[in-house]
Amino acid sequence: MNIEQIQDAYETIKDVVVKTPILYSPVFSEMCGNGNKVYLKCENLQTTGAYKLRGALNKIRKLTAEQKGRGVVCASAGNHAQGVAYAATLEKINATIVMPETTPYLKVQATMDFGGKVILHGKFFDDAYKKACELSQQEGATFIHPFDDEEIMAGQGTVGLEILDQLPDCDIIVVPIGGGGLISGISVYAKAINPNIKIVGVQAYGASAMVKSFQEHRLIALDSIATIAEGIAVKSPGKLTFEVISNYVDEMVRVKDNVIVDKLLVLLEKHKLVAETSGVASLAALKDIKNIQDKKIVCLISGGNIDMLNLSALINSGFVSRGRIFCFGVELANIPGQLLNVSTLLTKLGANVIRLEHNQAKARNKYQNVQLEITVETNGFAHIQRIKEAFEEAGYFINPQY
Known part of the structure; x- marks a missing residue:
């Protein structure tokens, strides 16, 4: 080249x-x-x-009339598939696209929307690749390699x-x-x-x-x-x-x-x-x-x-890894007022609750306590540390979930 x-x-x-x-x-x-x-x-x-459209279109437009008549086939987990399907439809030729069964739905649907005939085969790209090569030989269709061409x-x-x-x-x-x-x-x-x-x-x-x-x-x-x-x-x-x-x-x-x-x-x-x-x-x-x-x-x-x-x-x-979201569990006595105490504490700390769930099955003492699982929006790791310290000072034991 x-x-x-x-x-x-x-x-x-x-x-x-x-x-x-x-x-x-x-x-x-x-x-x-x-x-x-x-x-x-x-x-x-x-x-x-x-x-990927660039390579697929260049390859397909340079096929002979005879090759175009027999159609094309490729294997792809997504972007090459869409490029081939779009280019083939543009050139009015048939395209069969073999994709792994694990391919995200968005990419499968997009490939079909661009005019490709999709066959789902195997768990990995290599499985789809072998199947596409077989179809190319059986049908005489030109194989459009995703990169080695x-x-x-x-x-x-x-x-x-x-x-x-x-x-x-x-x-x-x-x-x-x-x-x-x-x-x-x-x-x-x-x-x-x-x-x-x-x-x-x-x-x-x-x-x-x-x-x-x-x-x-x-x-x-x-x-x-x-x-x-x-x-x-x-x-x-x-x-x-x-x-x-x-x-x-x-x-x-x-x-x-x-x-x-x-x-x-x-x-x-x-x-x-x-x-x-x-x-x-x-x-x-x-x-x-x-x-x-x-x-x-x-x-x-x-x-x-x-x-x-x-x-x-x-x-x-990403929010979790950057300290923008903090998810933790805290065990409470299963009596009225405990949820209000936790809510008041979080309000004072400026932590916005985005998910709250009671789970009695996870409590160490399933008959007297309840595990409260809380997800809050935070302003970084320093803020998370203040939350941990405040809960400990209030007598609560925090168990970070992730």
């Missing part, structure tokens, strides 16, 4: 894809520190909610083209990595334009096959993966992408799930932007990039297709 292929891909798809904005972030710039300026490349605002990589590389058009003097580009198609395309284009640009790849600790491969200079597949960032949870890196990454990427960073959740919450609160967990991995990596000072850093927000129920749970988790 080379820069000419990426430029050609842009001409092929530019009538459909959105040239997504780059936004300066004072909040993440301050978090990064050292005089660095952080910018967000918002592929969560792409037509299908993620950058030069035309897919070239299409994703158009993100890099836009970044350097929008912010020509950027110093560092930070990119989430699953199979490696996105960072491959971006790094080839960016290095061709400016060899001094630093390219940083990011993976979750629980799914870091490409990081390990990069460090050991050989392809390494994982036996299992465990991360909330399902969009970049890939057991086996691509052969083509590994070769490109080995030659063009400067640094690899791994991030923890709790940091991903925190940055998701900051993005939502401060920028009013919705992203999926994998989409904010680049933001989670900012503190771990080596030796950066007074640099312009572009963090790629790769997608925004997150299920609302999942988002709600992550927001709640």
